[in-house]
Each structure stands twice: as structure tokens, then as C-alpha cells.
Amino acid sequence: MDLITQLLVAAISSGTPLLFATLGGILIERSGVMQLGAEGLMLMGAVIACTTYIHTGSLGWTLLAVLVVGGALGLLHSFLTVTLRANQVVSGLAMTLFGSGLSAYLGKSITGTPIPGSVPKIDLNFLDGIPIIGDMFAHLDILTWFSLILVILAHLFIHRTSWGLHLRAIGDNPATADVMGIPVQIFRYGYIIIGSMLIGLAGADLLLVYSPTWIEGMTAGRGWIAVALIIFARWNPLRALFCAYFFGAMDTIGFKIQLIGSAIPSYFLKMIPYIITILVLMYLGWRNRNKPSGSPEALGAPYIREQRF
Amino acid sequence: MRETFSLEMKQIVKQFGSVIANDHVDFNCKPGEVHALLGENGAGKSTIMCMLSGVYRPTSGEIYIHGEKVKIRSPKDATKLGVGMVFQNFRLVQTLTAAENIVLGEKSSFWRGPRWMKNKTEEIDSIAKRFGLAFPVDRPIWQLSVGEQQRVEIVKTLYRGAEFIILDEPTSVLTPGEADQLFLTLEQMKSEGKTVILTTHKMKEVMAAADRISVMRKGRMIHTIDKSDTNEKDLARLMVGSDIAPVEIQGRTRPRGELLLNVENLDVYAEHGRKALNNLNLKVYKGEIVGVAGVAGNGQSELAEVLNGLCTWKKGKITFNGVEIKTASVRGAIEAGISHVPENRMKSGLAGSLGVVDNLLFKSYRSEHRSKYGFLKIKSNREWSQKLVEQFDVKTPGIDAPVRQLSGGNQQKLLFAREIDRKPELMVAVHPTQGLDVGATAGVHQLLNGLRDEGKSVLLISEDLEEVMQLSDRILIIYNGSIVGEMRQEEANRERIGLYMAGIREKEEEAV
Numbered sequence: 001m002d003l004i005t006q007l008l009v010a011a012i013s014s015g016t017p018l019l020f021a022t023l024g025g026i027l028i029e030r031s032g033v034m035q036l037g038a039e040g041l042m043l044m045g046a047v048i049a050c051t052t053y054i055h056t057g058s059l060g061w062t063l064l065a066v067l068v069v070g071g072a073l074g075l076l077h078s079f080l081t082v083t084l085r086a087n088q089v090v091s092g093l094a095m096t097l098f099g100s101g102l103s104a105y106l107g108k109s110i111t112g113t114p115i116p117g118s119v120p121k122i123d124l125n126f127l128d129g130i131p132i133i134g135d136m137f138a139h140l141d142i143l144t145w146f147s148l149i150l151v152i153l154a155h156l157f158i159h160r161t162s163w164g165l166h167l168r169a170i171g172d173n174p175a176t177a178d179v180m181g182i183p184v185q186i187f188r189y190g191y192i193i194i195g196s197m198l199i200g201l202a203g204a205d206l207l208l209v210y211s212p213t214w215i216e217g218m219t220a221g222r223g224w225i226a227v228a229l230i231i232f233a234r235w236n237p238l239r240a241l242f243c244a245y246f247f248g249a250m251d252t253i254g255f256k257i258q259l260i261g262s263a264i265p266s267y268f269l270k271m272i273p274y275i276i277t278i279l280v281l282m283y284l285g286w287r288n289r290n291k292p293s294g295s296p297e298a299l300g301a302p303y304i305r306e307q308r309f
Numbered sequence: 310m311r312e313t314f315s316l317e318m319k320q321i322v323k324q325f326g327s328v329i330a331n332d333h334v335d336f337n338c339k340p341g342e343v344h345a346l347l348g349e350n351g352a353g354k355s356t357i358m359c360m361l362s363g364v365y366r367p368t369s370g371e372i373y374i375h376g377e378k379v380k381i382r383s384p385k386d387a388t389k390l391g392v393g394m395v396f397q398n399f400r401l402v403q404t405l406t407a408a409e410n411i412v413l414g415e416k417s418s419f420w421r422g423p424r425w426m427k428n429k430t431e432e433i434d435s436i437a438k439r440f441g442l443a444f445p446v447d448r449p450i451w452q453l454s455v456g457e458q459q460r461v462e463i464v465k466t467l468y469r470g471a472e473f474i475i476l477d478e479p480t481s482v483l484t485p486g487e488a489d490q491l492f493l494t495l496e497q498m499k500s501e502g503k504t505v506i507l508t509t510h511k512m513k514e515v516m517a518a519a520d521r522i523s524v525m526r527k528g529r530m531i532h533t534i535d536k537s538d539t540n541e542k543d544l545a546r547l548m549v550g551s552d553i554a555p556v557e558i559q560g561r562t563r564p565r566g567e568l569l570l571n572v573e574n575l576d577v578y579a580e581h582g583r584k585a586l587n588n589l590n591l592k593v594y595k596g597e598i599v600g601v602a603g604v605a606g607n608g609q610s611e612l613a614e615v616l617n618g619l620c621t622w623k624k625g626k627i628t629f630n631g632v633e634i635k636t637a638s639v640r641g642a643i644e645a646g647i648s649h650v651p652e653n654r655m656k657s658g659l660a661g662s663l664g665v666v667d668n669l670l671f672k673s674y675r676s677e678h679r680s681k682y683g684f685l686k687i688k689s690n691r692e693w694s695q696k697l698v699e700q701f702d703v704k705t706p707g708i709d710a711p712v713r714q715l716s717g718g719n720q721q722k723l724l725f726a727r728e729i730d731r732k733p734e735l736m737v738a739v740h741p742t743q744g745l746d747v748g749a750t751a752g753v754h755q756l757l758n759g760l761r762d763e764g765k766s767v768l769l770i771s772e773d774l775e776e777v778m779q780l781s782d783r784i785l786i787i788y789n790g791s792i793v794g795e796m797r798q799e800e801a802n803r804e805r806i807g808l809y810m811a812g813i814r815e816k817e818e819e820a821v
Contacts, residue, residue: 161419169402169413176400179364180414181385297403305364 005135006256007249012136012144015248017042017206019147021226022233022240023154024198030158030235031191032171032298033081036092038199039223040099041073045203047103050214053115063204070200073099074193082188085302096223104216115212119143143205150198154237167191171296174303184303202226221274228277232284234294250276314373315340315504316361316473321370323356330356332528333370338473338504343495345519346508347548350744351717353528354508355397358475361506362394363387388414393466394475399458403451407444407461408433411468437464440494455482455606463494474498475506480514481772484604485807492518510548512541524548549747565782566595569766570616570735575625577611577790585611587790589625593735598757598767600781601792602774604810608790609770610652613739616768617649618642630734643672648733650724652740652770654717658724661713665705666694668712669727701726702752718749725756736760739770754780774803788812 021038028035045066052065077095080086119141127138158164166187169177174184206219225247233240254269316338323331331353338344348354359365361372363384372379374390381387387394401410408430418425430446437443442460450458459482466474480488495505495518509515515522516536523533524547531547570593577586586608593599603609614620615627618639627634629645642649651657659668670690673679679690694708703722705715712720721741728736738757742750757767757780771777777784784801786794786809794809 160421162415162417162421163419165405165409165413165421168405172404173400173402176402176410177413179362179384179394179396179400181383181388182414 003256005132007252008132008136010252010256011245011249012140013210013248014251015245016144016147017202017210018222018226018229018247019151019241019244020202020205021199021223022229022244023147023150023237024195024202025226025230026195026233026235026237026240027154027167027191027198028195029230029299030167030171030296031188032174032296032301032303033078033188033192034088034092034300035192035195035199035230036089036227037073037077037095037099037196037223038202038226039219039221040096040103041070041196041199042099042203042206042219042223042226043103043217044069044073044099045200046207046218047107047110047203047214048200049204049207050110050113050115051106053117053208054110054113057116059117059119059208062208063201066200066204067197070197071193073200074196075189077196078189078192081302082185082192085304088300088302100217107214107216110214111216112213115208118212119208141209143201143209147205148241151237151241158237168296170303171298174298175305178303178305188303199223199226225273225277228281231293231295232280234288235296236294247273247277313339315375317373318357318361319371319373321357321360321372322368323353323360323365324368330528331360331367334525334528334530336523336530337533338506339521340504341499341502342520343499343505343507343518345515345522346506346525347510347512347515347522347544348508348525349510349548349746351527351746352510352525352548354525355477356528357525358394358477358506358508361387361473362392362475364394388469388471391470391472392475393469393471393473395459395462395466395477395479397477397481399462401450401458401461404449406447406449407453407457408446410450410461411465414469433464433468436467440464440467440497441490442494455604456484456487459483459491467498471503473504473506475508477508478510479507480509480511482605484810485774485803486811486813487604488514512544512548515544516541526550565597566764569593569595569630570768571626571628572616573626573628575615575627576623577608577615577620578623579611585790586615586622589787589791591785591792593766593768595734595766596761596764597782598761598769598780600777600784601768601770601787602777602784602806602810603772603787605772607787609739609787611790612787613649613651613737613768613770616642616735616737617647643731646732646734648728648731648736650721650728650736650738650741652743654720654724655713659712659720662711664709664711665698665703665723666691666708668723669694669697669730672727672731697726697730698723701729718745718752721745721749721753725753729756729760733760734765736765736767737770738767740772741769742771742773742776750776774806778803778806786810 021042025035025038048069049062049066052062053059056062073095077091080091081088121139121141122145124138127134158167166177166182170182170184170187178184203219206222207214211218229240229243229247232243250273254272257264258266258269314337318334318336321331321334322329334353334357336357346354356365360367361381363381363386366382372381379390381390402413408426411433412429433446437460442464444453444457444460450461453461459479479491483491498505507518519536521533521535522539522544524531524544526548570591572589572591575586575589576584579585589608589612601609601612611620615622615637618637618641621637629647634641655661670679670685674685680686691708698705698708701722703726704719712723715723736757741753741757745753757769760767769777769780778798778801782798784796784798784806785792786806788810789812793812796805
């Protein structure tokens with residue numbers, strides 16, 4: 001495999017956790033609620049996946065446990081931000097700190113223990129002969145395929161269904177949605193919970209597919225990258241796919257250069273994805289300076305019906 | 310007699326904290342009538358209509374629809390009962406298309422492919438045509454004009470099958486021509502058996518469009534009367550609670566002086582690259598009031614912002630008092646002697662949670678009378694504030710009270726106190742009487758007039774045509790970011806200005 005193919009393959013494997021987290025974040029933020037807790041949610045997803053898998057040995061139970069815990073944390077975030085109208089930034093940061101701390105504590109006894117199996121792969125042998133495509137898609141695991149299907153489903157959902165229209169409306173102008181009889185608060189709860197489940201799944205995917213032992217703080221800032229990706233993707237699932245894979249590839253580049261054997265200190269190489277994040281952010285900001293950012297208008301603002309105008 | 314009313318509200322009370330917005334209000338409608346709810350700003354018209362549409366819940370009181378007692382707990386309940394409201398600040402999602410906005414509340418059909426949208430678009434189009442309300446159905450709302458947005462809102466209520474259609478201050482965003490068109494639409498609705506409730510504070514509209522009229526004042530229902538039994542003068546008296554003494558605007562005491570402000574070929578771009586001012590030319594002489602009339606959103610805000618250094622321009626030349634202004638700077642504008650009464654006083658005029666003294670200091674804290682070595686002179690500033698409060702007759706619980714607690718009229722007086730105390734050469738006043746009652750409005754008019762008599766100049770940007778025509782020595786009409794018409798006070802009339810405001814005059818003259 002040449003370097004380009006290697007990068008493309010790596011883009012998928014290290015981009016998939018980012019993709020799950022970004023999709024989850026898009027659903028939450030489209031409903032008008034900020035999502036800064038991704039790092040904590042991903043860590044919780046990873047540690048729960050590891051613990052459950054080691055104890056039960058069943059992938060099904062593992063994924064179920066991850067979804068339940070992700071959903072529960074989402075419920076907490078929505079209770080704080082929707083019902084109590086807490087500051088969404090603070091609530092998000094609290095989720096991150098809480099998730100990091102709790103995952104470190106829960107993971108103490110299993111640190112370094114390898115998981116007892118792996119996620120089944122779907123072998124598409126007929127693709128094997130095709131260059132690049134074959135390398136990329138012939139032997140992907142079911143979670144990766146699920147993430148790809150999810151991108152398409154999310155895109156169709158947001159742009160082609162009545163619920164998607166409601167979602168766009170409550171994120172942009174909740175007062176209008178309310179007048180049209182859309183239950184803003186209930187929908188926000190729903191999207192925060194489902195989105196948080198997906199972010200939890202991102203952590204599980206990272207552990208089950210990408211690096212199969214639990215290490216404290218193993219997400220290494222991927223949750224924050226996902227927060228940035230939501231903005232790069234301008235809250236659009238299809239763009240999220242490309243953004244996540246691009247950053248997945250960047251994540252691997254430093255690693256590859258190290259293998260080639262260069263004199264650059266490894267700490268510098270580890271900085272590459274983050275430096276590129278900053279550069280791309282600057283470039284996109286400059287290029288789209290005259291366009292609407294795509295950001296939901298009401299993002300960050302709790303909705304209160306009787307507020308006087 | 311109950312059966313003759315299709316809608317009845319009885320003894321409605323609404324409290325916001327300690328403020329009583331509606332005090333035992335009775336209101337009723339007959340089927341198929343246009344009912345005008347008349348009252349000054351702050352009389353409680355919008356509040357009671359918001360209760361009918363489920364946005365607010367009444368503190369106490371009962372609502373009957375077709376004789377049956379109903380509870381309207383949410384906008385959803387209201388829709389089910391056939392109540393639809395067009396809010397003064399439209400309830401539209403800017404990023405969605407007109408059609409998407411209209412079908413937003415629809416529950417049926419989860420999947421919405423292109424074919425579904427096409428069918429709906431046709432359905433919406435046919436409703437729009439029937440009522441004479443044309444707008445581009447497929448365009449996102451932010452690309453539509455304010456008048457078009459209002460039509461989207463009206464079609465939305467019709468599409469959702471509303472029987473009672475509430476229009477809250479519908480003409481405040483329309484040109485006189487568009488308003489006439491709206492009244493034709495109301496006739497059509499009436500002929501199809503809809504009941505229309507129209508809230509307004511403009512007497513002319515009431516007499517033009519309504520069948521019956523209810524007058525509210527200070528949260529109370531004063532009177533309900535058939536149009537045929539009343540006239541404008543009686544209504545005005547009911548609305549204000551006393552005879553209105555017409556504001557005496559004295560003629561100019563001295564001739565206008567030399568050129569003060571000269572704006573040439575100004576281009577300004579607003580957000581998303583929209584061209585807000587387009588080759589705008591404007592002259593203001595010393596000692597005159599220049600009125601700028603126009604429909605909202607034709608560049609008025611940007612014009613005021615440019616003159617006050619709040620936004621920059623792409624092309625053109627601004628000369629003030631003989632000196633060319635090269636860069637946009639708020640401080641520069643303040644020091645040059647330009648005062649600003651912004652359109653939204655609580656957004657960019659005053660800081661609501663700060664006290665009267667702090668708010669008065671905002672533009673003069675640098676002067677040697679107010680501060681020394683960067684420290685504020687607390688004691689003399691308080692005395693100065695106290696003096697200003699008395700001089701401008703600002704009613705406040707104290708000079709430390711947060712200005713949020715003041716009434717709209719007193720906030721505006723406070724703002725004028727700050728701006729006039731600086732002895733400005735030019736006062737840029739944007740919608741200076743918006744939301745004020747008759748007394749406060751007269752006060753503001755007197756202040757503006759006083760400035761002129763001192764040889765200062767006023768640029769009065771307002772959507773209130775009456776106000777512009779009454780106060781201005783010269784009237785300019787702004788349309789699409791350019792000044793398209795100019796006339797002296799004595800040659801101005803509503804019809805002429807209205808044509809310019811709609812951009813019609815310009816085209817006609819080009820055609821000739």
C-alpha cells in the first residue's frame with residue numbers, strides 16, 4: 001500500500017469515532033443547545049464499553065450499556081439546560097470534567113486489560129481486487145458501516161422529513177416553532193439524549209475498534225476536535241463525514257512521519273492535527289466570511305415562552 | 310345574546326410580576342367582522358391577543374368560543390380552536406423557505422420528498438392568489454422584504470384553517486400602498502366568513518377597515534362601538550383619556566444656515582454582503598430638521614450607523630462641518646458633535662441594569678468636568694445628573710435606579726438628556742417616538758424642535774409618516790439604500806411620499 005492509500009484507510013479507522021461524535025453533536029446543536037461535553041461523554045462511553053465487554057464478553061450488552069449511559073448523561077445535560085435553563089457552556093464543561101474524572105475512577109481496575117474480542121467485520125471479498133476502494137471498504141467492521149449509514153439517515157432526516165423540519169425550526173427560532181405547535185422542550189430533550197448516545201458510541205468505537213485497551217484520558221482531545229468539526233461541517237451531516245475523515249487522516253500523519261524516521265521530536269508530530277485544526281479553521285472562516293455560518297440562530301439560548309419581547 | 314358572539318373573552322386579568330398588563334378586560338367578536346382593537350402603545354392590546362393565541366396564559370378570566378368555555382394553554386390549543394395570529398415581530402424561521410415555514414406545524418406525512426413539497430407549494434400558491442397575497446414561495450425568508458414576510462405570515466394562518474385571524478399592528482411595516490392592499494385582503498377574508506381582529510394605534514386604519522372598534526387604555530377595556538356610531542375625534546379621546554391638545558410646532562424662527570453634513574455617493578454593505586446603502590446622497594444644513602421617510606429595512610439603520618461611526622463604508626465621501634470624515638469612529642463622531650438616539654434604546658442606547666448616573670455619563674466621562682486622571686468625579690457627576698433629570702423631567706425612583714425600571718417615555722427622555730446636554734451640532738434620531746404615548750411623543754417633538762431653533766440640525770429617521778411630515782423642514786424618501794425623492798414640508802402629501810416609498814415614482818420617472 002502506498003502512503004496515500006494508507007492515509008485513506010487510516011482516515012476511516014481513526015475518523016469514525018470523530019464521525020459518531022460529530023453527528024451526535026450536530027443533532028444536539030441543531031436543536032439549539034450547545035454541546036461542549038463530548039470529551040467527557042466519549043471517555044464515559046469508552047470506559048463503560050471496556051468494563052462491560054470484559055465482564056460480560058458480549059458485544060450486544062456492551063453497546064446497550066454504552067447507549068444507556070450516554071443517554072443518561074444526555075438526560076442530565078438536558079435537565080440542566082432545558083428545564084433549569086442553566087448556562088449551556090458551563091453545563092457542557094461540567095460534563096467534560098465529570099466524564100473525565102468518573103471514567104478515570106471506573107477504569108482503574110481494567111487499565112491495560114485487553115478486551116476479549118473484536119467488532120465483527122463485514123467481508124466484501126469482491127472488492128478486494130479494486131485498488132484503493134478495496135483497501136478502504138473490503139473489510140470494515142459493523143460499527144463503521146453503521147456510522148456511514150447514519151450519515152445518510154441523518155442527512156435525509158434533517159432535510160427530507162417533517163421531524164427534521166421541526167428540528168431546524170427549534171434550533172433557529174424556538175418561539176416560532178412553539179407558535180406552530182411544536183413541543184420545543186420535549187424535542188430538545190429527545191435530541192440531546194439521542195445525540196449523547198451517539199457521542200458515547202464514539203467513545204466505544206474508539207475503544208473497541210481503534211485502540212482496544214482502556215487508558216485513562218484515551219480520547220486525547222478527540223471530543224474537542226468533534227466540537228470543532230461540528231462548526232467546520234456547518235451543522236451538516238454530509239460535510240461532517242468529509243471533515244471527520246480529513247481529521248482522521250491528519251491524526252495518522254504524524255504517526256506515519258515518525259515511522260519513516262525523522263528528526264522532528266514526536267511531541268511536535270503529535271501537535272500536527274491540532275495545528276491543522278487551527279489553520280483550517282482560519283482558512284474556512286476567511287473563505288466563508290460573507291456567508292451565513294449555518295449556525296442555528298438560537299444556539300445557546302434557553303427558550304422561555306412567556307419572556308416579554 | 311351570547312349566540313351572536315363567536316368569540317368572547319371575559320374579565321381577563323394578566324399580571325407580569327407586579328405589573329398588571331390587563332385588568333378585567335372584556336372583549337368579543339361577531340362572526341365575519343373586522344374588529345379593530347385600538348389603543349396606544351402599552352395599552353395591553355398585544356398582551357390580550359397573546360392570551361388568545363396561547364403565548365401567554367391569563368392570570369384569571371374566561372374565554373368562550375362559539376359559546377363554549379375553552380382553555381387555551383398553548384399556541385397548539387389556539388390553532389385547534391381556529392385562532393391564528395400574525396405577530397408584530399414575525400414568527401418565521403429565517404433560514405427556511407416560505408413554504409417550509411407555512412407547513413412547519415403540520416404533523417402529517419413524515420417523509421417530505423420533492424413531490425410532497427411541490428404539491429404543498431401549489432396549494433399554498435392557490436391560497437395566496439385567492440387572497441391577493443403574492444410572494445416567492447421557494448425563497449428563504451431572509452431574502453424576502455418585510456411586506457412579503459407579512460404575507461407569508463397571513464397565508465400561514467389561512468393555510469392552517471384559522472377562523473379567527475389576529476393581526477398585531479400589521480401596517481407598521483408597510484407602505485401606504487401596501488396597507489391599502491392589505492385592507493382589500495381583509496375584505497376577502499371577511500367575505501369568506503373569517504373573523505379578523507386588528508390591533509392598531511392608528512385612527513385612519515380603524516376608520517378605513519373596521520366594522521366594530523374596541524378601545525383599550527392602560528390595560529383596561531374602555532369601550533366597544535360600531536364604526537358607524539363614532540368618528541376619529543371621539544375615538545382619539547377614548548384612546549388617550551382626554552382631548553389631545555395638538556402639538557404646537559412653531560415655524561422656523563431663523564433661516565437655515567450653511568451646509569453641515571454632506572454625504573456623497575455612499576455605498577455600505579451589511580452582513581452577508583448585502584448592499585444596504587446604494588450611491589446615497591444627502592445634505593443637511595444648519596438649523597433644519599431633515600426627515601427621512603421609508604419602509605423599514607431600506608437602509609435607514611445603516612445610514613444612522615454610518616453617521617455615528619458604527620459601521621464603515623465602501624465608497625463615497627462624508628463631510629461634516631467642512632471636514633472630511635475618513636474613517637468610521639464612534640469616538641470621532643462624538644467629538645465632532647454628532648448625537649445619536651438609536652432605534653432600539655435598550656439595545657444600543659442605554660444599559661438597562663445600570664443606574665441613571667452611569668447611563669448619563671456614557672458619552673461625556675472623558676470630559677474634564679466628569680473625570681480627572683481617569684477617576685470619575687462622583688459627587689459633581691451626581692449633582693449634574695440630578696440637574697439633568699429635573700431639567701428634562703425624567704420620572705425616576707432615584708438617580709441610582711436601574712434604567713430598566715423606567716417607563717419607555719422616561720427612558721427616551723433620559724437618552725435625549727444625555728445626547729442634548731453635549732450640545733450636538735447634529736442629532737441623528739431614529740424612530741424617536743416608537744412605543745411612546747401621546748404625552749411623551751409631544752415632549753420628544755418639542756425637544757427636536759428646540760434643537761432646530763438653537764440653530765442645530767436634526768436628521769429624523771422615522772417610519773411614522775405623520776411625524777416626519779409634521780416636524781421636518783425637508784423630507785427625503787429612502788428606498789433600497791438610496792434617496793429617491795425630496796420635497797419641502799409644504800409640498801409634501803401622503804400619497805406622493807407613499808409612491809416614493811414603494812419605489813414606484815422612481816420607475817415611472819425613468820419610463821418617461
